[in-house]
Amino acid sequence: AQSVSQHNHHVILSEAASLELGCNYSYGGTVNLFWYVQYPGQHLQLLLKYFSGDPLVKGIKGFEAEFIKSKFSFNLRKPSVQWSDTAEYFCAAFRGGSYIPTFGRGTSLIVHP
């Protein structure tokens, strides 16, 4: 069975620190990968997605993620976080040909001003 692992469950940073959140998936073959963000009290919204091509994808609000096929990873990065980045972040994967995604358990990020 496919699974998506997010290793960091809780991350606490100060403003201007760099961020990297890990995401790994457990199966081979074609995969499509997403990062979603849920700000406090709000619904999930898409940050970025990878389908094919350039493994470094850029999303909204200065976020980027790198797909490393050999490591089965799709880590989310931001060079300098802001207090407004406080949120929960979810990685999701579609196995090739699948109708439905598998979500990771989420990472709670708190950024102190």
Place this chain on the structure above:
Amino acid sequence: NAGVTQTPKFQVLKTGQSMTLQCAQDMNHNSMYWYRQDPGMGLRLIYYSASEGTTDKGEVPNGYNVSRLNKREFSLRLESAAPSQTSVYFCASSELAGPYEQYFGPGTRLTVT
């Protein structure tokens, strides 16, 4: 353009009571989904509807039923609520089933006592 709407926003039920969560989308999307979100568990798919007229089980369907009433609406029914169904429920839609961006509703916070 409201996107994905859900009603109610909050609900408290007693064990054994039934209720229906409503979801509607105005983006002419073909596919709709119901998830539950629990602390430390991320998002888990309950049921989905790849297209009007079809529904399929997700990861955690027990205790739930769904109805794809028309292209816009996808409801989730709890026939006999149990405390284990205390959760936040999210509805989502996407243009097609598969690796497409999902658009989420604001969620329903359900407590079963």
